[in-house]
Amino acid sequence: MSEFSTGETDFLLDGRPVRLLSGALHYFRVHEAHWGHRLAMLRAMGLNCVETYVPWNLHEPRPGDFRDAEALGRFLDAAQEAGLWAIVRPGPYICAEWENGGLPHWLRGRARTSDEVYLGQVERWFRRLLPQVVERQVDRGGPVLMVQVENEYGSYGSDTGYLRRLAELLRAVGVTVPLFTSDGPEDHMLTGGSLPGVLATVNFGSDARAAFETLRRYRPDGPLMCMEFWCGWFDHWGGEHVVRDAGDAAAALREILECGASVNLYMAHGGTNFAGWSGANRGGGALHDGPLEPDVTSYDYDAPIDEYGRPTEKFRRFREVLAEYGPVAELPPAPPVLGQPDEVLLSGWAALSAVLDARGGAPVEGPVPPGFEELDVDRGLVRYEVDVPGPRQPYPLIARGLRDLAVVYVDGERAGVLTEDDGQLDKPVAGPARVELWVESLGRVNYGPRSGEAKGITGGLLHERQFLHGVRATGLRLDALDSVAGLAFGEVPGDGSPGLYRGVLSVRGAGDAVLELPGWTRGFVWVNGFDLGRYWSVGPQRSLYVPGPVLREGGNDVWVLELEEAPADGPVLRLRAPDPILLDPRPTS
Ligand code: GLA
Numbered sequence: 001m002s003e004f005s006t007g008e009t010d011f012l013l014d015g016r017p018v019r020l021l022s023g024a025l026h027y028f029r030v031h032e033a034h035w036g037h038r039l040a041m042l043r044a045m046g047l048n049c050v051e052t053y054v055p056w057n058l059h060e061p062r063p064g065d066f067r068d069a070e071a072l073g074r075f076l077d078a079a080q081e082a083g084l085w086a087i088v089r090p091g092p093y094i095c096a097e098w099e100n101g102g103l104p105h106w107l108r109g110r111a112r113t114s115d116e117v118y119l120g121q122v123e124r125w126f127r128r129l130l131p132q133v134v135e136r137q138v139d140r141g142g143p144v145l146m147v148q149v150e151n152e153y154g155s156y157g158s159d160t161g162y163l164r165r166l167a168e169l170l171r172a173v174g175v176t177v178p179l180f181t182s183d184g185p186e187d188h189m190l191t192g193g194s195l196p197g198v199l200a201t202v203n204f205g206s207d208a209r210a211a212f213e214t215l216r217r218y219r220p221d222g223p224l225m226c227m228e229f230w231c232g233w234f235d236h237w238g239g240e241h242v243v244r245d246a247g248d249a250a251a252a253l254r255e256i257l258e259c260g261a262s263v264n265l266y267m268a269h270g271g272t273n274f275a276g277w278s279g280a281n282r283g284g285g286a287l288h289d290g291p292l293e294p295d296v297t298s299y300d301y302d303a304p305i306d307e308y309g310r311p312t313e314k315f316r317r318f319r320e321v322l323a324e325y326g327p328v329a330e331l332p333p334a335p336p337v338l339g340q341p342d343e344v345l346l347s348g349w350a351a352l353s354a355v356l357d358a359r360g361g362a363p364v365e366g367p368v369p370p371g372f373e374e375l376d377v378d379r380g381l382v383r384y385e386v387d388v389p390g391p392r393q394p395y396p397l398i399a400r401g402l403r404d405l406a407v408v409y410v411d412g413e414r415a416g417v418l419t420e421d422d423g424q425l426d427k428p429v430a431g432p433a434r435v436e437l438w439v440e441s442l443g444r445v446n447y448g449p450r451s452g453e454a455k456g457i458t459g460g461l462l463h464e465r466q467f468l469h470g471v472r473a474t475g476l477r478l479d480a481l482d483s484v485a486g487l488a489f490g491e492v493p494g495d496g497s498p499g500l501y502r503g504v505l506s507v508r509g510a511g512d513a514v515l516e517l518p519g520w521t522r523g524f525v526w527v528n529g530f531d532l533g534r535y536w537s538v539g540p541q542r543s544l545y546v547p548g549p550v551l552r553e554g555g556n557d558v559w560v561l562e563l564e565e566a567p568a569d570g571p572v573l574r575l576r577a578p579d580p581i582l583l584d585p586r587p588t589s
Helices: 032-045 071-081 116-129 160-172 187-193 208-218 246-258 313-322 352-359
Strands: 004-006 011-013 016-018 021-025 049-053 085-089 144-148 179-183 199-204 225-230 262-269 280-282 292-294 342-345 348-350 364-366 380-395 397-399 405-410 413-419 429-440 461-463 471-477 499-507 513-516 522-527 530-536 543-546 554-562 572-576
Touching: 021 032, 032 071, 032 262, 032 313, 049 071, 049 262, 071 085, 116 160, 160 179, 179 187, 179 225, 187 199, 187 208, 199 208, 208 246, 225 246, 246 262, 246 313, 342 499, 352 380, 352 471, 352 499, 380 461, 397 405, 397 429, 429 461, 499 572, 530 543
Parallel strands: 021 049, 021 262, 049 085, 085 144, 144 179, 179 199, 199 225, 225 262
Antiparallel strands: 004 011, 011 016, 280 292, 342 572, 348 499, 364 471, 380 429, 380 471, 397 461, 405 413, 405 429, 499 554, 513 543, 513 572, 522 530, 522 554
8 A cells, every 4th residue: 555645846655756657548449358468568668657538428328327337447457467557537528539528428417517417417427437446546555546637628618616526526435546637738728627736737749848837837836747648649530640750759758757747648559449439529720610520440549559559669769768767568478460361252231221120219200300319329320211292393402410421312212422511412302202311420529619519410401491390210329230130131232232241251360450341431340249440431541450359260250331332343351460560679779
């Protein structure tokens, strides 16, 4: 048992100064069987601490329906076994390029304020979640050194009463280790996001000296810490792959440490947004009120330990810097990689409408299109059906306030794809006609004033200027396809129709693998019931990571939910081993 505290200039462990060399690693973005390896990689880079967020929406998909809320405790135990301290950032809001910033889609009340309804829901969750943190605090012999209050609250609001209530709640459930906030090093962010008597930390990617000077204007003493040193960045669909030069990042890390500060690398290892949990941003500059920018499945982040758990050039450079400040451990043995490549021609198929009939929720009919939230769809899609009255001449058909994307059929014929920017069908529609719009959520916004916005057709369906009423909506939650048992599959139509495709991959030498999807457009892939996440031909991500532990020797069931257009010349998937490590990650000095 130890006592951890914040001194005048340093963190203190049993009264002795200690510097936290921490790395972010989100347990929910890494297959559990790989936790040990990734944590050992952190040690091998020269880190002494791991930091994780907790995504509320993953663990409470429906009010009071808790799913594996114990995962955090198991992860903290694994961290301790690996010889690392731990920092926990339980939110309730986490940002993190995660669906809705971690907040459940079913929340009522005004999120991220002192609204009593919202705070009541937070309290119930924290009372369920936090006992496992409390019992693993360092003063009880566990690894947990510190707990964060909210997340960069100063980038969002100024309701300091809310932050105070959260801090009080953390204390009330038994958190005794130091609390902290983290914010951008800007005046309004630090004033809006920090709390008197609670350690303030800052987040940035460069210019440590200037950032800490700004912090010092508000906090003349206390340990300095960069809680998120952005050593890489994330990608969004349709954008460029973002990289940050390893040498430049290593120099920025050195500058932080030369300031005498502690650091948390964001990310040390990013992992993967399995199962469609990626969030989205809004572009449009500082206001974040512009076009939707949905995040890709990979959360590689150009981090020092890549998505496949391999050490990169950045790892080597960081290790050199960190070795000057503490011990570096040996590299752990790498997890096995796939023994032999395989290619499978998928031979089973079910139409989307059949899948929806079998696995969709109860249809809801009303005068206006219900939102995804009303249909209890967190990740997934909704089919909206509407009748255009007639006879009448052709007029434009418009989905107003569309979030995010709709594949449209008129009288059973594919008529086009609508987007938020372009919600009008190219070809006018004559009445009478039956229109179906298959609307897909690309991930709820996780940052800025539009976080938490609804999904679906939020502004109504128009035929010219006239609203169409009598809209029937059926939701399909993505997790309804984690098993395909009982679904009827027929022959593949061979014309690229969307639908659920199925086949068997044969694996020799189960291990980490790359799944390639030649000619597929947009959808999701499952292997043995494990949802690998979204693929999309717009890139920049071109393949999906298959964690070795989801594969088994011999036959492996695979199914693909293609939402737009499958390869007409044969629906094939390819599985291959990842490229070998090309680096010698030993320090060069
Ligand atoms: C902020 C948030 C993090 C993450 C990063 C960008 O710092 O606090 O959760 O979203 O931005 O990756």
